[in-house]
Amino acid sequence: ELTTEDGRWHPFGNRTVDGTDNTWQIDLPRAEIGFALASNYLYLTQGERVAELKFAGSGLAALSGKTFKLFLTTEEGWYETTVTVDQSPVDNRYRLQWTIDGDQPAIVPYDAAVHGGTFATPYPLLKAQLVQTDSPDYAYQALKNITLQSFDLTVVVTGKRNMALSSSTGPLDASKPFHPFGAAPEDGAVFTLGDKEIFQKSATISLNISWKAELDYSDFYHAHSSGRHPKTKYRELRKGAWALDNDLNILPGAGEAVETPIILGTDALIAPDFSDNSPFTSADTAGFLRFRLYGDWGHSNYPRSLAYYAKQGGSLPKLLYDPQILDFSVNYTASQHISLNNAAAYASEHARFFHLHPFGEAERAPGSGTVRLLPELVPQSVISTPEGPVNNVGKDGGEWYIGVEDLAPPQELSLFIQLAPGTADPLLAKPEAHVKWWYLSQNNWVPFENNDLADGTRQLLQSGLIRFSVPRGANTDNTLMPAGKTWLRATVETAVDAVNQIVGVHAQGTIATQVMESTDPALGAVALPAGTITKLRQPIGNIKKFEQPYATFGSSAREEAEAFYTRISERLRHKQRAITQWDYERILLQAFPQIHKIKCLNHLRFEPATPTPIYRELAPGHVTIIGVSDVRNQNGVDPLRPYLSLADLESMEDTLRGLTSCFVRLHLRNPIFEPVLASFKVRLFPGYDETFYEQLLNEEIIRFMSPWAFP
Known part of the structure; x- marks a missing residue:
């Protein structure tokens, strides 16, 4: 459920940050992450039942002291208990051990109608769900790299009578x-x-x-x-x-x-x-x-x-x-070795291993790669900041899932994504190939080929179309995500906040360009409100319904004569080539009217991989461009810190790429604003209003120190 006033949301998770921009709270339900094991050895109907599951693999020391919530299948639902990983006193192997008393229900085979889920197994099932706490040090971080070679499951039953x-x-x-x-x-x-x-x-x-x-x-x-x-x-x-x-x-x-x-x-x-x-x-x-x-x-x-x-x-x-027996019961001990690094041995066992994902589950049998204890999600710690890569829980990788109904691959899919402008963090460095797109095929996420994807959103920086050529392998009967839909996934590994927030996602989207027929020079600057266009001028048989959910964008008024002469004069000087500092600045000011001021610094290189950003002044071939936004006609902008959006910076770089030498390396960045506190005493002439002139003096000082705030 969305709780924001305007209905926008972050595609890679909502977080609460403190004054130092560290994330201490994830404003989302805790993900149910863990593993599951199905085995006929878990069929335990009566008596006191003690079970022990030992792990063999690498990185297992991280399991020590971690807590799992265990669920076992019964006739009416789940038997639940909580267990902390310890070491066996016999061989010091890490294990989960639990006891089911004789008065507890029988552990029976998994039944989807009773237990839910989509586990493909006829055996009794154990789900081990990792217990997450409110601490920023999430348990998944320590366990995500554990790889398994095998399990050893031992059951000890005392007093079985039936x-x-x-x-x-x-x-x-x-x-x-x-x-x-x-x-x-x-x-x-x-x-x-x-x-x-x-x-x-x-x-x-x-x-x-x-x-x-x-x-x-x-x-x-x-x-x-x-x-x-x-x-x-x-x-x-x-x-x-x-x-x-x-x-x-x-x-x-x-x-x-x-x-x-x-x-x-x-x-x-x-x-x-x-x-x-x-x-x-x-x-x-x-x-x-x-x-x-x-x-x-x-x-x-x-x-x-x-x-x-x-x-x-x-x-x-x-x-x-x-020879009469008054009381008869049986005790037994049984052990099962479950190999996870030998496909043939795994197939011969009456056991199956599953990963518990946040929205489903999937079997993980031995194959070409190693088998991890927990599902492998997007990396959870490394982020990009103006100071460079930082390990910081909360500013981590994320995933965004989109389920599409009634898609019949191979088929083209056109998604229109409406973004909230300016909601990306303008101080983050946008990585190349930041947002990666995948489709779900046979419970495995497969990346889209470059020629199967056309991204018109600039990696989720501006509203636009993303066109997918969904291949035949994208099936709808997966268990990793809810069945019945074709699932797409967007992922980021770093710089989570270097994308704008989402307002809406619409299938069968297209973009129309307005053809101006009026002679009114100001008409082009007027955006058409949402819902203005309700039907096609010439009906098309295959299109049953047409909808304009958002206001038009990208319009501008017809150019005035004075602006025309200025543009032509500048064009004759720089000849649409970015060579001198003046050329860079004038080209960008002309192409981006939302810019208030541009400063071009040649032979200067920006290096983000240090605790403090460095502009290296002796770096031939490097050009750094710093700009501030025009605060006029903008809402929610700090006039003292008018950052350019990441979308603007990306567009500015694209504009200059074709106008500069191939040897030039561009760095387009927002400025670093340094707050200044001026403390001094002022004496006013008698008869002047102290309150009025105190405010006026404060405004004049701000105007002098920050002229961009008063364009």
């Missing part, structure tokens, strides 16, 4: 006590465990089992039909077949716990699958662990033992052991 369990007799309900091998387990009975969250990862698993009772064979019946104490082994279901047995006894001992972890190896059992868990069926080909019982507790022999006791007498058989 798995698919089944025994030889069918599915099991883990929410209450259950018999993993059936109510009367026999040799060969199985307990099958399935979980898509775990088995799509390369994980190390440990089981948390609370049995109904410890197994002490002195207390229970143990006339085993197999003649051995029971134990278990496990198998993994891969590619439709159960792998070889692996030793892991999960049965209870006399106070013994299950300590041996299950290591799934480097390959996950299944491809990423985020659907609900389901019990094992014969149609399943992967993604399950099966524990097989070797031996039994004599359940098949126990009825015969009771019958023998009833018939023959003797000792009453001990009670059967009831």
